[in-house]
Amino acid sequence: MDKADRRGTVKEEIRETSREISQAVIGRLPRYHRYLAELKEQGIERISSQELSTLMKVTASQIRQDLNNFGGFGQQGYGYNIEHLYVEIGKILGLDKEYHMIMIGAGNLGRALVNYMNYEKRGFLFKGIFDQDPSLYGKMIRDIPIMPMEEIKSFILEHDIDIAVLAIPKTAAVRVAGQLAESGIRAIWNFAHVDLPLSEEIQVENVHLSDSLMKLSYNISCNLGRMK
Amino acid sequence: MDKADRRGTVKEEIRETSREISQAVIGRLPRYHRYLAELKEQGIERISSQELSTLMKVTASQIRQDLNNFGGFGQQGYGYNIEHLYVEIGKILGLDKEYHMIMIGAGNLGRALVNYMNYEKRGFLFKGIFDQDPSLYGKMIRDIPIMPMEEIKSFILEHDIDIAVLAIPKTAAVRVAGQLAESGIRAIWNFAHVDLPLSEEIQVENVHLSDSLMKLSYNISCNLGRMK
């Protein structure tokens, strides 16, 4: 199937575009997934949108609207089967696939993330780590080799890498992002404090820890004298 | 000034409430702050909302609306003074104050964050680290002592701690959050994959890395065959 086929007619494309799921909805899916995992572990079989809404402190309407973006997972008079919904949301999120990743930057944060992901996250597999410090080349973190930055591009192509994780300072991050784009990477998980100037074909998910901490400090400061 | 005074009359309270800034706006402030820092470093003195909007890829309207939630920082016919705006947004975000923090959990992530914050973030000061592993007690990470979990409460009270950072597994996180609430902490920066059941007086900022990665994997998956 070539690009023209996948595109379909103009009419179809418009319909498809109008159906595109908002990032607000996508942003809530992992949380649903997390609660369903919890319920599943507790051995509970079914749940209504009303019960789930109480648990998650959102409206039942929102839950039903969100889920119905992807199809009717529930059954009138019954509610939702937890196991089934859990699996389906997992599929929607793409958790039924494997992703090959590389870590760029073997500093504190980079090493922590590699360790953490190898413990916790099946499906997201680190294949290589890159750093600019020659004294690290050839060393391993959890069986993953540390290599020179110069080899990123060829490594991506050879090992079919889907996601690059950026845990380096911002100046370096912008430079490396350019190289990543050239090598045809599909997605970047960006921990650098900078917006990467990339074309829209490359998915970027930012984790700006500074920004997060600033939000917290705002909320502390402004709530000092305020009553709810 | 006691609580009743700070509250003011009912009328004032209503007015104040209606003026409350939405989290959508707050969430954008750190990004403004980041861009202004950049412009300042480049030695640029003034910028119009139009120029800034081009740079940041948002509308000029949004910039003006956002800023005017906090007062008129600009000047007609001139635009905004970068240095001044930078400082003002910093104040709004509470970056002109110092915060005392503790890290809970001395695993990979906890250690990485302590290291990172001591390099990068003036104003956010770690005073103590807590872990459940007795073999770590008394050890130091960048001059900050690791102590037993049992001492959290007394430490918070003695050292006037504002923010606790949770970098521990979710079950432990829920338990510790309860203890933190009792000790009167004001804010929690939560890296555990769980929603903490806390009263609204305690500010919680979640950094759910798993959720972030799932959003990325969704966007990879759903964009496979789609054209923009």
Place this chain on the structure above:
DNA sequence: TAGATTGTTAATCGATTAACAATC
């Protein structure tokens, strides 16, 4: 079948964008 609960349409709410009078 009757009761429960969904899927979906309609109403509301809030956030974003546009427009323009005020003013530097």
Place this chain on the structure above:
DNA sequence: TAGATTGTTAATCGATTAACAATC
């Protein structure tokens, strides 16, 4: 002063909530 650009009001857009007919 004239031109530029803000601060702010009004219009639009999108997201959330409510309501209810469909249906298990």
